[in-house]
Amino acid sequence: SQTIHQWPATLVQPVGSPLSLECTVEGTSNPNLYWYRQAAGRGLQLLFYSVGIGQISSEVPQNLSASRPQDRQFILSSKKLLLSDSGFYLCAWSLTFGETQYFGPGTRLLVL
Amino acid sequence: AQRVTQPEKLLSVFKGAPVELKCNYSYSGSPELFWYVQYSRQRLQLLLRHISRESIKGFTADLNKGETSFHLKKPFAQEEDSAMYYCALSVRSGGSNYKLTFGKGTLLTVNP
Known part of the structure; x- marks a missing residue:
C-alpha cells in the first residue's frame, strides 16, 4: 500500500534562516506531488505541484521554492525565512490519471 | 478562474440534528467535486467524491449544476462528526493531470 511521509513534524526557525522540508511517497511510481499551506481561516493554499522529476509548477509567487530530485521525493525550501512563512505545510500525492489526493501528516513551522 | x-x-x-455544510463553486469546465475531512489530530483525508455517488459515514453530497453547489448533508449528526470539512474542485492542469482548488473550510462542532 502507499504511504506518504513528511519531516520534520515540527520546526522552529529564526527569521532569515534557510528551510528544507521533505516529503516522500512509498508504494507508487510517478505520482503527482503537491505542497500546500494550511492556515486558520484561509483554508488550504496550493503552493507547488509536480507531475514528474524536475518539473515544478508554482501557484503563488513567494519566498519559497520546491524541488523534486527523485520520483517520490518532494522538497520545500527557502533561502531566508520570513515571519509570514509560519504555518502548517502539507504534502500530498495523487495518481497521474486520477484526482483523489492523499495527504501527509504535515509540518508545523514557526518562524521567530 | 475556478473558485470554491x-x-x-x-x-x-x-447531536441528532440534521447538518448541511454548504459549498458553491465557479468553473467553466465540467466540475468534479470532493469533500475532504480533517478530524482532530488526524490527517486530511477524502470523505467522498461526487462521481462515486455514495454515502460515507452517513454523509451525502449532490452536485447541483444549476445552482453550482455541492452541499454536504447528514440527517442525524453524531459527536464524532466534529471536524474541519473542506470542499474541493478538481481542475485539469494539463494532459491527464489534475489539481485541487479548496474552499476555506467549515469547522463543524456537534454538541452532546
Whole structure:
C-alpha cells in the first residue's frame, strides 16, 4: 500500500534562516506531488505541484521554492525565512490519471 | 478562474440534528467535486467524491449544476462528526493531470 511521509513534524526557525522540508511517497511510481499551506481561516493554499522529476509548477509567487530530485521525493525550501512563512505545510500525492489526493501528516513551522 | 466558496467558517449543531455544510463553486469546465475531512489530530483525508455517488459515514453530497453547489448533508449528526470539512474542485492542469482548488473550510462542532 502507499504511504506518504513528511519531516520534520515540527520546526522552529529564526527569521532569515534557510528551510528544507521533505516529503516522500512509498508504494507508487510517478505520482503527482503537491505542497500546500494550511492556515486558520484561509483554508488550504496550493503552493507547488509536480507531475514528474524536475518539473515544478508554482501557484503563488513567494519566498519559497520546491524541488523534486527523485520520483517520490518532494522538497520545500527557502533561502531566508520570513515571519509570514509560519504555518502548517502539507504534502500530498495523487495518481497521474486520477484526482483523489492523499495527504501527509504535515509540518508545523514557526518562524521567530 | 475556478473558485470554491464555503460560506460558513463555523457550524455548530446538536447531536441528532440534521447538518448541511454548504459549498458553491465557479468553473467553466465540467466540475468534479470532493469533500475532504480533517478530524482532530488526524490527517486530511477524502470523505467522498461526487462521481462515486455514495454515502460515507452517513454523509451525502449532490452536485447541483444549476445552482453550482455541492452541499454536504447528514440527517442525524453524531459527536464524532466534529471536524474541519473542506470542499474541493478538481481542475485539469494539463494532459491527464489534475489539481485541487479548496474552499476555506467549515469547522463543524456537534454538541452532546
